[in-house]
Amino acid sequence: MLTVLENCRVSPPPATVGNRSLPLTFFDAVWILFFPIHQLFFYEFPHSRSYFLEEIVPKLKHSLSITLQHFFPFAGNLVLFPNANWPSDGQKHEIRYVDGDSVSLTFAESDLDFNDLTGNHPRECHKFYPLVPLLGQPSKQSDHVAIPLFSVQVTLFPDVGISIGLTNHHCLGDAATRFNFLKAWTSITKHGTDELFLTSGSLPFYDRVIEYPDLLDEIYFNQPGIKTIGVDYKLPELVGESDKVRATxxxxxxxxxxxxxWLSAQVAAPEYVSSFSVACGLVWSCIAKARARVGEQKSDDDLERFMCAVDWRSRLHPRPPQTYFGNCIGACITTPIRSSLLADNKGFLTAVEVFVDTLNKTLKNKDFLINDADTWLERAFEPVPMIGVSGTPKMNVYDVDFGWGKPKKHETPAIDYNGSISVNACKDSPGDLEIGISLSPKQMDAFISISKDELETNLIV
Known part of the structure; x- marks a missing residue:
């Protein structure tokens, strides 16, 4: 299904960065042991392989190199000190760039059906995996382990389209950081230089200005799993067969x-519900009903919970710049509720009420770093089925234009790891929401039927 045309490595232009390091904050350290982030952008591209190799490949190499000059951590490594004990020995895990470090860039060709991959209908998840780049292997040094942070794969579907696959370790940054990087790369690709980008006011801000209790560094820098990381450390990978299908x-x-x-007509409905909350509540309740319909809910006492990330850039005091580089997101995690509450005829209402209540408490909690953040990992790994959210409609992925027009489709393969969903703004109407689902075929069939019925029922007011 895939032919590799070229494997190469791309560095910033010589002598433009030097040796630099960026200490992790607890916002970054939370993600050390989590799965990586994957994104796939599909573009219509009615050109031949020769045109791709002669015109597109050199342009992407050149523009990526210039972009890395301004976003050097993407070319660096996550440096972990497994034997460190913060704060007694003063060693903080960090992102480190050494002059000459580089990003793995693969150019490939695929004979998969481009139009099938870019549809909304259920498609086999494993068909997308050859398009997703892998992160390189860790290297063991005397006192630390260095783990690559970012990789890219550009795949040609001759005479039809192109996909650009991105993989990054979550420690590198959150959705805002990735989106700023992509805005820079696309601008430089389209214009050939970084002049326009430099005047846009979008240069990354690297200073670690976020203030928080030292206790959080102690908790997240000393996670037990970090102590066992060695050269054989490997992040989960999307490879091989999968029994899941994805739909939009x-x-x-x-x-x-x-x-x-409809919600406002219900007695217990919240006063204000955002579009994001409506989408999350609907999908959460429909997935719970789908599990019950196919017999995968063991009893009425089964518990479920929902989690999403909250961007704290505009909520912290003092407030970091919007171009702050790294992770600046916190977890909004509902308390577990019984699956049966989501699977009854008021499941949608229940899901929205539970989610909105948790979200409002999180956003209004000025002391969240003290009262909440120290338990994020503990709650995230409780043995309770949980649906998480990847993506945000606040940053429109369909604005990522390398000069070939808007993407035909965006996919988030990372949701295959744990049954999360993706939520993004739509291509043609930012007010519409595009929700990516990854389920077993039986669950997916049930979900599609239930969500259709749910919409038809609740749209009658």
Missing amino acids: VVLTLAHINRLKK
Whole structure:
């Protein structure tokens, strides 16, 4: 299904960065043991292999090199000190760039069906995996382990399209950091230089200005799993066969507004519900009903919970710049509720109420770093089925244009790891929401049927 045309490594231009390091904060250290992030952008590209090799490949190499000059951590490594004990020995894990470090860039060709991959209908998840780049292997030094942070794969579907696959370790940064990087890379690719980017006010801000209790560094820098990391350390990878299928559900603004109207007519409905909350509540309840329908809910006492990330850049005091580089997101985690509450005829209402209540408490909690953040990992790894959210409609992935127009489709393969969902703004109407789902075939069939019925029922007010 895949032919590799070229494997190469891309560095910033010589003598433009030097040796630099960026200490992790607890916001970054939270993600050390988590799975990596994957994104796939599909573009219509009615050109031949020769045109791709002669025109596109050199342009992408050149523009990526210039972009890395400004976003050097993407070319660096995560440096972990397994034997360190913060704060007694003063060694903090960090992102380190040594002059000459580089990003793995692969160019390939695929004979997969481009139009099938870019549809909304259920598609086999494993078909996407050859398009997803892997991170390189860790290297063991005398006192630390160095783990690559970023890789890229550009795949040609001759005369039809191109996909650009990105993989990054979550310690590198959150969605805002990745989006700023992509805005820079696309601008430089389209214009051939970084002049426009430099005048945009979008240069990354690297100073570690976020203030938080030292206790959080002690908790997250000394996670037990870090102590066992060695040269054989390997992040989970999307390879081989999968028994899951992925589909895309589009909630139009008209759908969302009518669902809000239905919610407002209910006695216990919250005063304000965002489009994001409506989408999350609907999908959460429909997945719970799908599990019950196919017999994968063991009893009425089974518990479920929901989690999403909250961007704290605009909520911290003092406030870091919007171009702050790294992770600056916190967890919003609902308390476990019984699956049966989501699977009854008021499941949608219950899901929205539970999620909105948790979200409001999180956003209004000025002392969240003290009262909440120290338990994020503990709650995230409780033995309770949980649905998480990848992506955000606040940053439109369909604005990522390398000069070939908007993407035809965006996919988030990382949701295959744990049954999370992705939520993004749609291509043609930012008010519409595009929700990516990854489930077993039986669950997916049930989910599609249930969500259709749910929409038809709740749209009648």
